[in-house]
Amino acid sequence: MNTAxxxxxxxxxxxxxxxxxxxxSHALIKPGYDPALTNEDLAPLKQQTWGQYNIFAFWMSDVxxxxxxxTAGSLFALGLSSWQVLVALLVGIVIVQFFCNLVAKPSxxxxxxxxxxxxxxxxxxxxxxxxxxxxxxxxxxYGIQTYLASAAFMVMALHLFPNLAPYADVAQHGFAGLxxxxxxxxxxxxxxxxxxxxxxxEAIRKFIDWAGPGVYVVMAILCGWLVWKAGWxxxxxxxxxxxxxxxxxxxxxxxxxxxxxxxxxxxMLNFGDFSRYGKSFxxxxxxxxxxxxxxxxxxxxxxxxxxxxxxxxFGELITDPVHTVGKIDSTTAVVLGALTFMIATIGINIVxxxxxxxxxxxxxxPQHISWRTGGMIAAVGxxxxxxxxxxxxxxxxxxxxxxxxxxxGPLFGIxxxxxxxxxxxxxxxxxxxxxxxxxxxxxxxxxxxxxxxxMVPSALIPILCVLVPAWRGAANYAWxxxxxxxxxxxxxxxxxx
Numbered sequence: 001m002n003t004a005x006x007x008x009x010x011x012x013x014x015x016x017x018x019x020x021x022x023x024x025s026h027a028l029i030k031p032g033y034d035p036a037l038t039n040e041d042l043a044p045l046k047q048q049t050w051g052q053y054n055i056f057a058f059w060m061s062d063v064x065x066x067x068x069x070x071t072a073g074s075l076f077a078l079g080l081s082s083w084q085v086l087v088a089l090l091v092g093i094v095i096v097q098f099f100c101n102l103v104a105k106p107s108x109x110x111x112x113x114x115x116x117x118x119x120x121x122x123x124x125x126x127x128x129x130x131x132x133x134x135x136x137x138x139x140x141x142y143g144i145q146t147y148l149a150s151a152a153f154m155v156m157a158l159h160l161f162p163n164l165a166p167y168a169d170v171a172q173h174g175f176a177g178l179x180x181x182x183x184x185x186x187x188x189x190x191x192x193x194x195x196x197x198x199x200x201x202e203a204i205r206k207f208i209d210w211a212g213p214g215v216y217v218v219m220a221i222l223c224g225w226l227v228w229k230a231g232w233x234x235x236x237x238x239x240x241x242x243x244x245x246x247x248x249x250x251x252x253x254x255x256x257x258x259x260x261x262x263x264x265x266x267x268m269l270n271f272g273d274f275s276r277y278g279k280s281f282x283x284x285x286x287x288x289x290x291x292x293x294x295x296x297x298x299x300x301x302x303x304x305x306x307x308x309x310x311x312x313x314f315g316e317l318i319t320d321p322v323h324t325v326g327k328i329d330s331t332t333a334v335v336l337g338a339l340t341f342m343i344a345t346i347g348i349n350i351v352x353x354x355x356x357x358x359x360x361x362x363x364x365x366p367q368h369i370s371w372r373t374g375g376m377i378a379a380v381g382x383x384x385x386x387x388x389x390x391x392x393x394x395x396x397x398x399x400x401x402x403x404x405x406x407x408x409g410p411l412f413g414i415x416x417x418x419x420x421x422x423x424x425x426x427x428x429x430x431x432x433x434x435x436x437x438x439x440x441x442x443x444x445x446x447x448x449x450x451x452x453x454x455m456v457p458s459a460l461i462p463i464l465c466v467l468v469p470a471w472r473g474a475a476n477y478a479w480x481x482x483x484x485x486x487x488x489x490x491x492x493x494x495x496x497x
Contacts, residue, residue, distance in 0.1 A: 028111075033433035037124055041362055041371035044429055045111035050277040054205055055287020056295070058274055060212025061347030062267050063291075063299050064219075066148045066321060068348070071263050072300040073307045073319045075256050079243030082304075088253045089300050090293060092260025097292040099261075100271050103412065104284045106419045107272025110429050114270040114356070115363035118411075119432045121418035121490070124439070125446030128364050129455070130411045134270055135360035137404045139378045141266065142353035143387030146193065148322075149345035150185035155326040156338035157181065177389045186388075190379065193346050197354050197375050201277070204350055211347040216299075218340040222325070223302050225333075226309035234312040237304055258476045265408045265479050269415075270356045354378065402466040402475065409482025410458035414451050417491045450493040458485040 027043035062068075076085050106117045115131035122129055158164055164181055167173045173180040196207050227235065244252050278284040310318040310327075318324045325337030354375050361374030369377070419425060431440040443449070462478035465471045474481065 030430065030433075032430065034435045035367050036435065037119075037366060037433045039362065039366040039370060041359065042113060042116050042366055043433070045276060048108070048111060048277055048279050050205065050274075050283070050287075051279060052283045052287040052290065054209065055274070055278065055284055056291040057205075057209045057212045058351055059288070059291025060216070060295055061208040061344075061351050062264075063296055063348075064212055064215040064344045065145065065348040066152070066341055066345055067145065068263075068299070069303050069321045070319055071259070072303040073239065075259065075300075076237065076304045076307070077239040077319075078252050078256060079241065080238075080249055080252055080256070081242045081245075082237040084244075084249050084253055085256065085304075086297065086300075088256035089260060090297055092257040093264075093293050093296045095257070095261050096264045096268060097288050099412070099416075100268055100288050100292065101285055102416050102420070103268065103271050104275035104278070104288070105281055105425070106415075106427060107276040108278045108281050108284055109425075110427055110432070111276050112272070112429070112432065113276055113359040113363075114272040115360050116432055117272055117419075117427070118415060119441050120423065120427055121414050121448060122451045123443040123446045123448040124432065124435060124441050126443070126448050126452060129452065130415075131360040131363045133404070133407045133411065134266075135357035135374075135378065137266055137408070138353040138357040138360070139381045140385060140387070140390070140404065142349055142357075142378055143382030143385050144391050145345055145349040145353060146189050146382060147186060147387045147391055149189045149342050149349070150182065152322045152325075152338040152341040152345070153185040153188060154181055155322055156335055157185065159326070159331065159334045159338075176386055177392075178386070182388065189342065189346070190383070193349055193354065194376070194379055196346065197350055197358070197379075198372060201355075204355065205277075208347055208351060211343050215340055215344045215347075216302075218336060219299075219302055219306070222321075222333075222337060223306045223309070226306055226313055226324075230309045230312040235305065235308045236311075237308050239304065239308060239317065255476045258480065262405065262476070262479050265405060265412075266356075267352045269408050269412050270359075273355050273359055274351070402478065403463055406462035406466060406478050406482055407455075407459045409462060409479040409484075410455055410486035412479075413458065413483040413486025413488075414454055414490045417487045418451075418494070421491050422494045451490060454486055454490040454493060458482050458489060461485060 027040040028046040029038060029040065029043045033043065072089070075089065076082065078085070080088070106120075107113065110117060114134070115127050118127040118130045121127075154168060158168060158181075167181040168179050170177065170179040170182070174182065178186065196203055275284045278287075306321070306324070307317065307319055310316065310324055314324075314327050318327070322338070322341055325334055325341070328334055328337070357378035358371045358375035361377050362369045362371050419427070428440045435442065435446065441448075459482060462482040465474040465478050465481065
């Protein structure tokens with residue numbers, strides 16, 4: 001019987017057929033695996049080939065996006081001094097690194113994706129609960145990120161063909177709240193992402209290996225040009241002015257730390273979908289170090305210098321890099337900049353919001369939903385939620401995403417408590433794929449009711465923090481609250497039994 005501590009994956013014998021999503025890593029499907037729980041994409045890997053650079057590139061693609069740019073820039077506008085923001089950024093991203101290392105280990109040791117490793121804590125059938133929750137969150141964000149990337153496409157199209165302006169006006173030409181040109185831009189980005197995804201995980205690995213560094217090069221050029229135009233002495237890195245000093249700054253710094261962790265909470269939860277490909281846990285940890293604290297702090301500095309330089313150059317503070325590029329009076333610069341942010345957003349969208357639901361939805365019905373089918377379900381669903389309407393209504397997006405996000409913390413807490421406290425880092429790999437009542441993870445009808453019972457209070461309290469005005473002050477810490485409750489309640493219930 002296989003266990004995570006013996007890791008027999010790399011030593012498996014004859015090659016199996018390639019999975020839909022695992023073009024470079026063969027799946028290990030044993031005769032005893034239940035077809036209702038297994039396909040070539042969910043089965044444990046026979047070969048784990050990703051090194052530390054691949055993990056580093058994964059995080060570069062996850063950080064380098066329009067959303068990441070705006071998030072980093074917004075922290076500098078909180079009224080803190082630059083050094084206080086940098087401390088908050090560093091503390092927040094080190095926390096993310098610590099938790100990513102924790103969640104990476106079970107999937108790296110077993111070679112299994114996030115929804116499969118959740119079978120250990122929720123049961124072989126109950127794992128669909130965390131899988132569907134994570135998949136729905138990814139669908140919402142996938143649509144929003146695709147919409148943000150399409151904005152860069154529209155800037156480029158209007159710069160090259162100004163006569164298309166009427167078609168960018170939804171009042172003149174458009175439907176469902178989006179202009180005709182907006183629909184064209186959205187669907188172009190939608191198709192481009194689908195093409196990369198359809199070619200499997202090896203194609204995704206190759207894409208993110210060059211996309212992240214490539215974005216850095218163009219961003220550095222943009223930053224250098226703006227600094228040259230503005231003059232270094234005219235750049236103020238304290239974007240919002242310093243309003244908080246001494247101990248008064250501590251609550252704001254804590255909020256900034258929480259914001260950083262919350263921003264990465266989605267990719268952090270299903271990081272096992274990528275760490276499973278790591279050739280060793282040490283390679284994953286090193287990739288996390290270079291890709292998170294080192295990369296994120298450097299990217300944040302580049303972002304804030306670029307943002308700060310827009311004020312003396314353009315006479316206004318521009319936090320959206322797409323708008324910054326649109327202001328430049330150079331066709332080459334606009335095209336290059338727009339393409340860069342399109343590529344950057346494609347990168348984060350594929351790694352954070354395409355791969356995750358592909359595994360998650362495939363886990364619901366492995367024999368009927370492949371990895372590719374699961375991803376396309378998410379992609380099609382992202383159109384029907386009309387993300388432009390969601391994104392353009394701050395109140396709707398706030399409640400929708402914050403409530404969905406309130407489930408991420410508890411799911412994370414349960415997964416970590418189960419692997420490290422309850423199972424002592426020991427997972428019976430074969431039993432993740434069996435419905436026999438004698439299987440370790442069968443529980444009651446395939447559901448571990450301790451995990452289900454833990455979810456109720458652990459998710460309810462963060463949701464109340466979002467919805468109840470009197471509790472709104474704790475909303476920034478919803479992930480920490482949910483994660484802590486999930487961890488403690490699940491550990492207590494499991495120890496008692």
